[in-house]
Amino acid sequence: MTTTDTSGYNNGTYSFEQQIFCISWSTILSFNYTGEAAAIAKQTKAMLTKVLQDEEIQTLIGVWHLVWGPGVSVGSWAGPGRAVNTMFIIVPQTDPSQAVIAIAGTNGKSLMNWVLQDFNVRETVPWPYGKKSNVASIACYLGPHWCGPQREPRISKGISLGLKNLVSIKSPQDHGTTAQQYLASRPFKNIMVTGHSLGGALSPCYSLYLEDTRSEWDTDGSTSISCLPTAGQTQGDTNFSKYYDSKLLATTNRQWNSMDMVPHAFNSEMLDKIPKLYKQCDLQSTPLVDLLVFLLKQSTRKNNYLNVAPNTKGFESTCYDYDINNMRSQYPATSDEIDQVVNELKKDLDLSETNKNHTNTINFLTEALIQHSIGYIEYFDIGDFAQRMDAISQRTVTVMSRPTEAGVRIQTVLASLNTTPILMMELGQRSKDKIDDLKEGEGPLLDEILERVSQWNDGTPMENSQPLIFLIEEGW
Numbered sequence: 001m002t003t004t005d006t007s008g009y010n011n012g013t014y015s016f017e018q019q020i021f022c023i024s025w026s027t028i029l030s031f032n033y034t035g036e037a038a039a040i041a042k043q044t045k046a047m048l049t050k051v052l053q054d055e056e057i058q059t060l061i062g063v064w065h066l067v068w069g070p071g072v073s074v075g076s077w078a079g080p081g082r083a084v085n086t087m088f089i090i091v092p093q094t095d096p097s098q099a100v101i102a103i104a105g106t107n108g109k110s111l112m113n114w115v116l117q118d119f120n121v122r123e124t125v126p127w128p129y130g131k132k133s134n135v136a137s138i139a140c141y142l143g144p145h146w147c148g149p150q151r152e153p154r155i156s157k158g159i160s161l162g163l164k165n166l167v168s169i170k171s172p173q174d175h176g177t178t179a180q181q182y183l184a185s186r187p188f189k190n191i192m193v194t195g196h197s198l199g200g201a202l203s204p205c206y207s208l209y210l211e212d213t214r215s216e217w218d219t220d221g222s223t224s225i226s227c228l229p230t231a232g233q234t235q236g237d238t239n240f241s242k243y244y245d246s247k248l249l250a251t252t253n254r255q256w257n258s259m260d261m262v263p264h265a266f267n268s269e270m271l272d273k274i275p276k277l278y279k280q281c282d283l284q285s286t287p288l289v290d291l292l293v294f295l296l297k298q299s300t301r302k303n304n305y306l307n308v309a310p311n312t313k314g315f316e317s318t319c320y321d322y323d324i325n326n327m328r329s330q331y332p333a334t335s336d337e338i339d340q341v342v343n344e345l346k347k348d349l350d351l352s353e354t355n356k357n358h359t360n361t362i363n364f365l366t367e368a369l370i371q372h373s374i375g376y377i378e379y380f381d382i383g384d385f386a387q388r389m390d391a392i393s394q395r396t397v398t399v400m401s402r403p404t405e406a407g408v409r410i411q412t413v414l415a416s417l418n419t420t421p422i423l424m425m426e427l428g429q430r431s432k433d434k435i436d437d438l439k440e441g442e443g444p445l446l447d448e449i450l451e452r453v454s455q456w457n458d459g460t461p462m463e464n465s466q467p468l469i470f471l472i473e474e475g476w
Helices: 016-032 037-053 057-063 112-116 132-141 157-168 179-185 198-212 239-250 287-301 332-349 358-372 374-380 383-393 408-417 432-439 445-460
Strands: 062-073 084-094 096-105 124-126 154-155 191-198 225-230 425-432 468-474
Touching: 016 037, 016 057, 016 062, 016 084, 016 096, 016 191, 016 225, 016 383, 037 057, 037 084, 037 383, 057 179, 062 157, 062 179, 084 157, 084 179, 112 408, 112 432, 124 358, 154 157, 154 239, 154 383, 157 198, 157 332, 191 198, 198 225, 239 332, 332 358, 332 383, 358 374, 358 468, 374 383, 432 445
Parallel strands: 096 191, 191 225, 425 468
Antiparallel strands: 062 084, 084 096, 124 154
């Protein structure tokens, strides 16, 4: 980020990047609370203020002041009355003209929910900001083959929903203003946008939103926008990646762990690497993991996903002891969270520890959870901050919760999968209406599937071959 002035941020013993990651990590404080959005925002503000005013915390990251938010969006699918998205703005006491916008991902779903749900990545939607003529001009500037309406930047439907939440979130304690409206009310020299996990996917999108709507809040164009996203999934297609990079690559410092599963989604070439991620840790892939990768590739192969700043090399990590009990003394809160996730996954997916293949799957997913959380805490070397924040907040809610409302269909397939072969049956392309009916448990497509299953059962099934998986693509 050569064009970003970081001098005003460095008011603690931690470096600039360490401070920003600490601020990003603190967005999980909202996950402690349930209720209406305004109530969660009020409680989160009180706890965040308590953390920021703690003397030990201030020694590490310096003195920061909350100036807007938190703004909270509540959604039922994250659990009754739980925060879906959280965002706030803080400034360093040493230079209040430099602001940090911190964005949390979806409450408690930062890894397993992405893997086990339908992700909302099967479909993409056009990037809604910026003048279409400008987007087209930039596309043509990149080369003649980028011209044309079919080359418009597109983002996943899920990312689009998250961005809409962030754009519309209002802070009830700041006269009901949005973050953009607050930015328009006072001048800033620099604005840094950051987030981890799903927040690491949304923060570049919000940065680009600010850039594309600059005339609405920064009329003289004097504010520098930068972004430090960590552990983020892919936001959109190749066109979106190129469009983002044409605007903000110079001030983007994307950080991702080369052994973290999440940044490998949803580019096809990156997905292919997941089964071998932990080979150096003596952890081989399993049929469960292979099936997950297969389903991801089937769902996203036509969308040409590519992360922003795609040439950014992931940082090297190390193999962790996937016996989480051996890490509890150093990272008690995060270890407890990972342990809870793993135990509940065992029950949800009926993973018996007496089955060697299931044990290997548990170890593989445990390593993935550790890489997605502790891997970043250790890379940024902010263990002191994380432990102190946990002590202050007495945080008990998981960062990476089990998929309480994950797709039942996929869970059922995974639960029944064992070391025996898988039977695949292609049903070809079907209309959206028929697929929607199938999801509701009715319609001609369901009747056809039941008839095929009945015919199969009337015959002599191939010994030890299960489950039977029907592959259906949406078309016409």
